[in-house]
Amino acid sequence: MTTTGRDQHADPSENAIPTDPVAPPETGGNRPNLLDQMGGPLGFVYSTIPVVVFVTANAFLPLALTLAISIALGLGLTVFRRLRGERLSAAVGSLLGVAVTAAIVAWTGSAKDFFLIGIWASLAGFVVTFGSVLARRPLTGVVWNALHGGAHLWRADPAVLRAHDIATFAAAVVFGSRFAIQQWLYLADSTGGLGAARIAMGTPLTVLAALVVFWAFRRSTQRLVKQE
Template sequence: MTHPTPRPKRTGIAALAADDGDFSVVDAIGGPRGVVESVLPGFVFVVLFVATADLNLTIAVSAVLAVLQVVVRLVQRQSAMGAASGLVAVGICLVWAWQSHEARNYYMFGFITNAVYAVLLAVSLAARVPGLGLMVEFIRQLPTEHLRAWLRGWMDDRPLKRAYMAVTGLWLGLFCLRLAVQVPLYLTDQVGWLGTARLLMGIPFWALAIWVSYLIVATPLHRHIAAEKAAKADGAAEEG
């Protein structure tokens, strides 16, 4: 007797698109192992640089650690996608710091990504098409055709749209707060405090934002999904 393969847990914003009510903050942020793999390179970077002030050593150790995480995943025959994407991000940060010979530039890529996300979400709010709603609905139901009908399907659900607008504003605030706190530390070259702020405003803030987003979106989204299923059932009954 074969057992069905369990569905992989959705992480990040994709966790909000689940319609089975099985939401977990821990799973949404990658599970305990995913959290460790996300935090460890940055933690080692700031601690080692503050302790030694040797940028080349810090870069070398951080790079080896990031590669090792992917290798361990592959040896254990586990999905290395998350670790590999993390390796790419860490690699960009390390190369930036190495080429500029400034430890603080390890954090420049993060500033850019946060700024880009903030701008995109701000534009979506101004256009009254919430960016988080686009992401969740795209994950939940890929619009392979009839894009306008797909968009209207959830945009015309006022409670759901209000929820999506609220969580879009929440995430916009998160990205802006990160920049407001961390950019001054970067400009004053306080690498230790900058690294600490990045760690504290990373996974912990991400987990809190995911949880609050779920609390806001869950009820209107579940009602919307139930209405969709009822409408499909009615349509099938009429055709039958």
């Protein structure tokens, strides 16, 4: 069969699937939403069950038995998450978190030290995020730029810089409030209060801060990437 002149000169890229090497991670029709990226509804359960079980068991049982139950729970969550098809690194997180905190409690002999790592991690998060805002290099902007090849002059755009100032400051408020309240409860020897604060200030505040960060990422992409 003879090939027509139109076919001979057809652009081979006409039927190709278009690709965008700099497409931002926040766009795309079938990408998981924010809740999915944070582990879905079960992500909140994974973060609260160990706290609820530890505080409840500690109220009625000796500390040694409470620690044993906590470690058994960590093993159970690991097996459950693997059976659901989650990656090993994600599933083992349930066990490692409980194991490390249980080891600290066993060493100090104080139930309130179950929350010690989280308290100081919140302080570290506050120092890093708030410090980056003061240095005029808000952390969320640094991360956004790194995800987009590190080639954008994002700090030269006042609107983008302001968006990342807001997003990073929101993260700093979350970290700072967690540290202030939980440290106060820690000094007051309120293990039950620490458990309630961990649950109330955990995933809910993380989701709120993540929404602000998502907004800053999207605004940066619209101004610096889509205009190229």
